[in-house]
Amino acid sequence: MINLDIKKLEKKRDYLILNEDNITIGFSTAEENRSFNRNTEEGIKELDVIKNEFNVKELAYLKQIHSDTVYVFDGQESFNDNEGDGIITNKLDTCIGVFTADCVPIILIDKTLGVVGAVHSGWKGTISGIVKKALEGMKEKFNCKAENIKIYIGPHIRKCCYEISEELKERFLKETGIEEKELFAGRNLSMEKVIEKDCLDFGVKEDNIFSLNLCTYCTEDIKLHSYRKSDGSYGRLFTFVIMK
Template structure:
């Protein structure tokens, strides 16, 4: 796994951007309090501004429900913004596909040979149910992606330093994942990233094609991010997305 830090990505206004070939991977921040809540007028305005800011035709996302449901978007389809699911795949150019987070894990998958991308929202339920594997399986079955040319980016999320779960959930994760409990947990603090990494590695993605942006939404001090757990009642949403140009 390659650790990405803030200096490894290009910071443009409210975004952290990583470019690889025709594919752009973008993680929003909370700089200037810019939030992407799809249920608020300001959130829709900010989502639509992505089209202008990045010179795109469209931006697509799902009604997230903490599932392992995966959708494919192509330009022959109507908008799928009201479909319920937590992962979205496309090969269409000039269309951003993204996910909303405020502690959950955003994951971007990019087959840089065939130019196929996916965006995943992986909370503890999606992580427990291996949504990243469900997405990779669909990308292989529907688009015949090249595993050797597929790169995966894990974005800012609440990390093990700050993510305490119940004793029951701890035991469930240990039993399900079979990961060494001293690696998976510090006390009752869960590393969702370790679960995701196990799935990615077992699927056959090579270590040099796995990237992690080492930012915790809960305790990061040098970059403003949104965190559900840190907030009291109200919180913004980050939007992590990818597009092909």
């Protein structure tokens, strides 16, 4: 896994932007106190703003339910009413994205075939392997090859701050097969380690996995929304990918 150098990312308003040829990856921040909560009027307005800011025809997202359900977006009407936590598409001029406020946002891209994906992975999605299901979807629906896929992991609550119960810790150790010293510090979990393993097991190259090494809970240099830190406020980050 390679840590992304934040200084090399473009700053556009309160986004951190990474451009991969005709593909744009965006990580929103909370620098301007914007929130992309789809359940609020303000959040919907902010989502509409993205279409204008990035000049896209369509914006696709889901009613996230901490599942391992992944959809293919091909322009369906009322797509945004679907319940699930992952989207893949080969549509141009389209923005797909996920909402987070401690959970892990993951962007997947295959520049060779022109396929992208966005995944929301909380602990439930992480332990059920939602990123692997998204990879499987890219392979089955679009014939993507693992060696051509790049993974970008966005800001989330990291091992430094994410304490879970002893019962859940034992479940992660049993179901992932990852050594305790790699996966945990005490009861503090690294969801990223599980996601990385799933990608490697699928066949993604290690040097094609990138991480934006920011913790939503304790990072101070960049303001981010954190559900835990804010005692349940409605602030949400939006991590997205656009293919032109």
